[in-house]
Amino acid sequence: MNRAVSLALWAGTLAGVGLCAAATAAHALGLAVAARLAWLGVLAILLTPPLRLAVTAGAFWREGARRYAAAATAVLLALVAAALRAARP
Amino acid sequence: MAAVVLAVVGASAGLLGSLMGVGGGVIVVPALSELFGVPFRGAVAVSLVAIIASSSASSAAYVGRGASDLKVGVVLELATVSGAILGSSLAGLAPVRVLKLLFAAVAFYSAASLWLRRHGTSEAQAVGAYAVRGWAPGLAVSAAAGALSGLLGVGGGVFKMPVMTLAMGLPFKVAAATSNFMIGVTAAAGAYVYWARGDVNAELAAPVVVGVFVGARLGTTLLPKLPAKGLQLAFAGVLVLLAGRMVFTVLAGGP
Numbered sequence: 439m440n441r442a443v444s445l446a447l448w449a450g451t452l453a454g455v456g457l458c459a460a461a462t463a464a465h466a467l468g469l470a471v472a473a474r475l476a477w478l479g480v481l482a483i484l485l486t487p488p489l490r491l492a493v494t495a496g497a498f499w500r501e502g503a504r505r506y507a508a509a510a511t512a513v514l515l516a517l518v519a520a521a522l523r524a525a526r527p
Numbered sequence: 528m529a530a531v532v533l534a535v536v537g538a539s540a541g542l543l544g545s546l547m548g549v550g551g552g553v554i555v556v557p558a559l560s561e562l563f564g565v566p567f568r569g570a571v572a573v574s575l576v577a578i579i580a581s582s583s584a585s586s587a588a589y590v591g592r593g594a595s596d597l598k599v600g601v602v603l604e605l606a607t608v609s610g611a612i613l614g615s616s617l618a619g620l621a622p623v624r625v626l627k628l629l630f631a632a633v634a635f636y637s638a639a640s641l642w643l644r645r646h647g648t649s650e651a652q653a654v655g656a657y658a659v660r661g662w663a664p665g666l667a668v669s670a671a672a673g674a675l676s677g678l679l680g681v682g683g684g685v686f687k688m689p690v691m692t693l694a695m696g697l698p699f700k701v702a703a704a705t706s707n708f709m710i711g712v713t714a715a716a717g718a719y720v721y722w723a724r725g726d727v728n729a730e731l732a733a734p735v736v737v738g739v740f741v742g743a744r745l746g747t748t749l750l751p752k753l754p755a756k757g758l759q760l761a762f763a764g765v766l767v768l769l770a771g772r773m774v775f776t777v778l779a780g781g782p
Contacts, residue, residue, distance in 0.1 A: 444588075459737045480729040494601060495601075517719070523723050
């Protein structure tokens with residue numbers, strides 16, 4: 439379980455920080471793509487917590503820890519609701 | 528504003544935060560708003576994004592080693608996420624002067640906490656078997672810490688750590704790793720509300736995120752080689768200066 443959650447965390451973080459680093463370099467070089475890269479980087483970072491919660495909830499469920507799986511799912515739903523409200527144009 | 532300068536601000540926050548065991552938000556927010564003139568809510572939004580990145584990176588390592596108590600973490604997250612959504616919603620309504628004074632109070636508290644911790648030995652406490660108790664105070668303080676995170680762009684670990692160790696019976700290292708795991712989720716809940724209000728400036732956030740990430744990784748490497756007690760006092764001094772400047776600008780009639 440710990441390994442799956444850790445991998446989810448690393449994947450989201452490295453993708454987000456990598457895109458943010460590319461955006462910073464593009465900005466320093468005056469490239470127009472900097473804004474799009476920064477947006478994608480921030481988006482990747484913002485999506486990492488729901489990803490980690492989904493992996494955590496799934497891992498608790500597989501281990502038979504249903505109450506904790508329910509708690510993780512409830513937190514995930516609250517985050518998704520806030521994210522959907524944020525994504526609304 | 529040059530991206531490189533913002534990255535340096537982020538790296539300083541990440542480095543100091545990592546060395547001192549506090550989130551970088553307590554530095555990023557006053558540095559951006561007081562030294563670089565970024566609107567307070569914009570600074571808070573950038574801080575929350577940076578906190579998610581640094582918390583995710585460090586908790587990935589903690590979780591991988593099995594140091595975090597994920598069961599305690601997900602239950603307390605119910606409270607921190609609710610608090611963060613409430614706090615970040617209130618931040619859109621509260622006057623900036625009030626938010627700045629509240630932030631200064633949290634920064635002074637963090638500085639006092641660092642000052643008192645310089646003689647502490649709890650970090651060295653062994654991780655043995657433990658029974659979790661005190662869920663009611665744990666949930667109450669977590670909700671308050673989440674609200675402060677959403678309002679002010681701080682991680683809130685400085686409030687959760689005492690209750691997790693003293694009231695809930697978690698060993699210090701487990702509490703620190705679990706708090707770190709929770710901080711990113713809490714910050715995300717707040718960041719979504721700021722995003723919905725249009726307060727998140729991705730081009731401003733990107734270099735700060737990179738800086739905080741690099742600074743935090745560097746801090747983890749340097750930690751065993753540096754004089755922790757002296758650094759804690761120096762960092763407490765920096766916090767007092769930044770918070771003092773914030774109070775001064777508010778009292779002088781600034782925004």
